[in-house]
Amino acid sequence: MSIEHLRARASICALTLISSLTLASGCSDDGGAEESESTDESGESESTDESESTDESESTDETESTDETDTTDGTEETDTGNLSCEPEGDVTISYSIEVGALDEPPSVDLDLACTLAEIDTDGVTQVLILDCPELENVAVIDIAVSPDMSLPLVGGEAISMRYILEGPWWFNTYLRLDVEGTGHLLTLIDGDSLLPPEEFEFTSPVELTAVYDLCEPVSDGCGQRERLALMTTIAGEEAQIFDANYAEVGGEEGTEIWVGAAGHLHEIECTDTPDEWFQVLIVGPGEG
Structure with missing residues (x-):
């Protein structure tokens, strides 16, 4: 069956949830969450039928929130003092997640047993079609x-899919795929916290801790943005991965981590804007 045919099936009554979220920089004065995009510096989500991440974000609605949002849930903080700030790398993350029609948008909470019907790649984009x-x-x-x-896939694998899209002011995306018999395949985090709120059960394959006070804040249009690093330890190897950087941790066949965004916003000047945003992709075995 062709990808085009399968996509046609996917689009029937599809809820395609578009969110490429980074620390919100393009926030509207109206406040809210009917539409938003996400870049490496801001979170924008759209509660329509498609979820896609891009590099710019804006959040609009009719309900205003305060200038600062408490996003401490799931994000551990480490203050290491005046360490050096590593330069930005060339890491980018873009994605889209399409699922069938759902009963209770805009929030999504799915825990599914699936089969990989097809995988396709052009060398850059990985397309997974799950039945x-x-x-x-x-x-x-x-x-x-x-x-x-x-991705070490050929088609036909049994895959468990955990997918959370949590709002409403902006949308936080959490996706985890595990392959039966081999374990963790990939985890995507795109939101104002490294873990969703406690009412959503979600396990990260590795422990990530945000590290502060490494980089001087710079203006980004909605305030002063401080680049952060994420610290983790895998198979006895400790790594500190800065915003817009990549690392493979835990040996040659270890776990790959892309940090598309990790930032804290000081002196917020826009409404409905989170004070932190993380965009992270984790591929590989994780902590086991």
């Missing part, structure tokens, strides 16, 4: 990153 009996149509996941990634 999940609980959905009316197939789920389609497109992910492209720089540096490129490769």
Whole structure:
């Protein structure tokens, strides 16, 4: 069956949830969450039928929030003092997640048993088409990153899919895929916290801790943005990965981590703007 045919199935009554979220920099004065995009510096989400991440974000609605949002849930803080700030790398993360029609948008909370119907790649974008009996149509996941990634899949694998889209002011995306028999495949985090709120059960394959006071804040249009680093330890190897950087941790066949965004916003000047945003892709075994 062709990808085009499967996509046509996916689009019937599809809820395609578009969110490429980074620390919100293009926030509207209206406040809210009906539409938003996400870049490396701001979170924008759209509660329509498609979820896609880009590099710019804006959040609009009719309900205003305060200038600062408490986003401490799931984000551990480490203050290491005046360490050096590493320069920005060339890491980018873009994705789209398409699922069937859902009963209770805009929030999504799915825990599904699926089969990988097809995988396709052009060397940059990985397209996974999942047949999940609980959905009316197939789920389609497109992910492209720089540096490129490769997934050890051939088709036919049994895959568990954990997918959370949590709002309403802006949308936080959490996706985890595990392959039966081999374990963790990939995890995508795109939101104001490294973990969703406690009412959503979600396990990260690695422990990530935000590290502060490494880089001087610079103006980004909605305030002073401080680049952060994420610290983790895998298979005895400790790594500190800065915003817009990539690392493979835990040996040659270790876990790959792309940090598309990790930032804290000081002196927020825009409404409905989170004070932190993280965009992270984790591929590989994780902590086991």
